[in-house]
Amino acid sequence: MSNVIVLDNGGGFIKAGHGGERDPVTVIPNCLYRPLSSKKFLHPSPTASASTEDLTSAAVRRPIDRGYLINPDLQRDIWSHLFTSLLHITPSNYSLLLTEPPFTLPSIQRATDELVFEDFGFKSLFITDSPKLVHLYEASKRPDGLISKAQCSLVVDCGFSFTHAAPVFQNFTLNYGVKRIDLGGKALTNYLKELVSYRSVNVMDESFLMDDVKEKLCFVSLDIARDLQVARKRGKDNVLRCVYVLPDGITHTKGFVKDPDEAKRYLTMTGADSPSLETIKGIDRPELSEKLEDRRRIDLTKNEFELTNERFLVPEMIFHPADLGMNQAGLAECIVRAVNSCHPVLHPVLYESIILTGGSTLFPRFSERLEMELRPLVPDEYQVKITTQEDPILGVWRGGSLLASSPDFEAMCVTKSEYEELGSARCRKRFFH
Amino acid sequence: MDDDVSNSFRRMSSRTRKVAPRMAAALASSDNRTQAAIARLEALENDYAGMEMVETNDDDEASLDDDDEGYLQKKQSKSTKRKTRQAKALENARKAPRNFLELLHEANLESLPPHVPSYLKAAVGPPSSTCRRHFCTVCGFLSNYTCVRCGMRFCSIRCQTIHDDTRCLKFVA
Numbered sequence: 085m086s087n088v089i090v091l092d093n094g095g096g097f098i099k100a101g102h103g104g105e106r107d108p109v110t111v112i113p114n115c116l117y118r119p120l121s122s123k124k125f126l127h128p129s130p131t132a133s134a135s136t137e138d139l140t141s142a143a144v145r146r147p148i149d150r151g152y153l154i155n156p157d158l159q160r161d162i163w164s165h166l167f168t169s170l171l172h173i174t175p176s177n178y179s180l181l182l183t184e185p186p187f188t189l190p191s192i193q194r195a196t197d198e199l200v201f202e203d204f205g206f207k208s209l210f211i212t213d214s215p216k217l218v219h220l221y222e223a224s225k226r227p228d229g230l231i232s233k234a235q236c237s238l239v240v241d242c243g244f245s246f247t248h249a250a251p252v253f254q255n256f257t258l259n260y261g262v263k264r265i266d267l268g269g270k271a272l273t274n275y276l277k278e279l280v281s282y283r284s285v286n287v288m289d290e291s292f293l294m295d296d297v298k299e300k301l302c303f304v305s306l307d308i309a310r311d312l313q314v315a316r317k318r319g320k321d322n323v324l325r326c327v328y329v330l331p332d333g334i335t336h337t338k339g340f341v342k343d344p345d346e347a348k349r350y351l352t353m354t355g356a357d358s359p360s361l362e363t364i365k366g367i368d369r370p371e372l373s374e375k376l377e378d379r380r381r382i383d384l385t386k387n388e389f390e391l392t393n394e395r396f397l398v399p400e401m402i403f404h405p406a407d408l409g410m411n412q413a414g415l416a417e418c419i420v421r422a423v424n425s426c427h428p429v430l431h432p433v434l435y436e437s438i439i440l441t442g443g444s445t446l447f448p449r450f451s452e453r454l455e456m457e458l459r460p461l462v463p464d465e466y467q468v469k470i471t472t473q474e475d476p477i478l479g480v481w482r483g484g485s486l487l488a489s490s491p492d493f494e495a496m497c498v499t500k501s502e503y504e505e506l507g508s509a510r511c512r513k514r515f516f517h
Numbered sequence: 518m519d520d521d522v523s524n525s526f527r528r529m530s531s532r533t534r535k536v537a538p539r540m541a542a543a544l545a546s547s548d549n550r551t552q553a554a555i556a557r558l559e560a561l562e563n564d565y566a567g568m569e570m571v572e573t574n575d576d577d578e579a580s581l582d583d584d585d586e587g588y589l590q591k592k593q594s595k596s597t598k599r600k601t602r603q604a605k606a607l608e609n610a611r612k613a614p615r616n617f618l619e620l621l622h623e624a625n626l627e628s629l630p631p632h633v634p635s636y637l638k639a640a641v642g643p644p645s646s647t648c649r650r651h652f653c654t655v656c657g658f659l660s661n662y663t664c665v666r667c668g669m670r671f672c673s674i675r676c677q678t679i680h681d682d683t684r685c686l687k688f689v690a
Binding site: 149150151152154186187189190191248259260262263264265266270271274275278279282283308315316393394397404406407408409410411412413414417421 | 554561615617618620623626636639640641643644649655656683
């Protein structure tokens with residue numbers, strides 16, 4: 085086992101594990117939560133295991149605001165839990181590979197360095213940005229592909245706090261080309277929360293629940309006008325309508341989609357890859373005995389709510405932030421601007437090697453829609469090719485793991501003694517790209 | 518029209534009348550609407566504010582418990598009032614987690630020379646086409662009408678009545 089800890093410290097989830105391995109040891113939400121039953125803030129359990137904790141109306145504290153670390157005390161708390169109880173390591177024997185978003189403010193960098201060296205006493209530290217790691221991972225996966233041959237790609241990272249389009253060239257992120265949309269998974273969840281709270285049930289306190297609703301039911305529309313018309317229909321014609329059942333705290337503490345096949349019906353609208361009904365039936369449906377007709381009705385004694393147009397209008401905001409009243413361009417235009425700020429020689433290659441990563445790209449049909457919007461904006465003679473990662477949430481971590489296992493990794497790090505001698509600002513110069 | 522209403526229903530609380538001029542002033546300038554829009558976007562990003570409120574409430578309740586930390590601190594501050602309060606304020610100022618926008622302001626990125634890429638310059642900027650689709654704030658479908666009082670959108674009379682009853686001016690006043 086290597087002595088490098090790879091830590092992708094995201095706003096939503098921390099991905100942590102040992103360098104050189106394929107998967108991180110643990111993925112935990114980067115927050116503390118306090119359920120209604122407790123007075124203290126608790127550490128959430130790793131998401132991989134089916135957790136039994138009741139997250140209903142849990143209060144949340146996050147160390148990261150808008151993607152940047154603003155509360156080092158809270159982060160220290162979460163990290164020490166992570167290192168001692170989940171990874172079982174003593175930091176002083178290990179090096180740390182840590183991700184940091186582009187354009188981190190100097191004051192935040194200083195706080196991070198203090199955290200790593202003074203509070204935890206890591207042996208050495210390597211800070212990197214995520215687009216570079218994603219590029220590295222994708223290039224190593226297909227050694228004869230365009231990305232590794234041209235040594236250049238455009239990484240679109242649509243995460244929890246924000247969305248970045250970042251050109252990477254020769255394993256370095258071109259920071260003058262990075263473009264950002266201030267919308268990510270958190271804003272989308274909040275938007276969904278706002279809509280549902282106004283239209284049916286007040287769920288303003290239920291961020292974990294609404295995260296689940298968003299992940300299970302939202303999708304990206306390929307034709308907004310048509311889908312809006314479909315969503316207007318009544319009865320069985322409305323293939324977009326579906327019902328989500330809220331937890332009642334007695335029989336089930338987690339919410340669930342009332343009828344999973346109903347939730348998948350939108351796929352039939354284009355006739356494309358609709359999965360066979362047998363495979364979907366009974367995925368997570370406690371009341372198997374229930375009749376089909378019963379499932380169609382909204383049961384007022386239970387807490388349920390119905391979603392129709394919210395399902396696609398929420399992810400739509402990434403493509404058109406202006407609809408929300410934000411004065412920002414959509415994702416396709418963001419990509420075009422990122423490419424245009426690079427040298428013209430790179431343009432055709434960048435358009436042909438777009439890599440999607442980050443949890444918010446997991447919405448069904450995300451890449452199809454992006455290609456649809458991007459194609460008209462790109463000059464005819466260039467090809468557009470969008471690569472999706474097999475696991476967009478772990479993509480960055482895997483790249484980090486790869487980098488940590490490279491032989492010259494130790495040489496790139498800043499050691500603790502160097503930090504003590506030179507201070508934070510000087511050491512940071514080493515990581516500058 | 519407002520006066521008529523208040524005359525015919527004398528018994529109604531006088532509060533509506535007090536609020537009215539302020540509201541009218543607020544609505545006269547378009548600034549308030551943009552401010553409301555900004556505040557709404559902030560809420561989208563910042564959120565969990567509702568929970569923070571819950572938290573503070575809970576703390577008040579919790580301080581009723583004898584063994585609670587907050588209570589002990591209160592007790593201490595009673596005995597040596599001035600010193601602890603000052604020290605506390607200082608400590609809070611140092612320790613309080615600030616939000617990112619404050620840190621951003623502090624970093625003074627505007628002073629950087631124009632060729633240096635920074636957080637501010639990395640934002641995509643305004644969209645090239647200015648057309649914005651409007652969705653009904655009540656039902657979510659495309660909307661053709663704007664509320665004359667608060668500027669929110671609705672698509673039909675039905676949605677308008679719902680809007681007027683529930684949400685009108687919520688984000689402005």
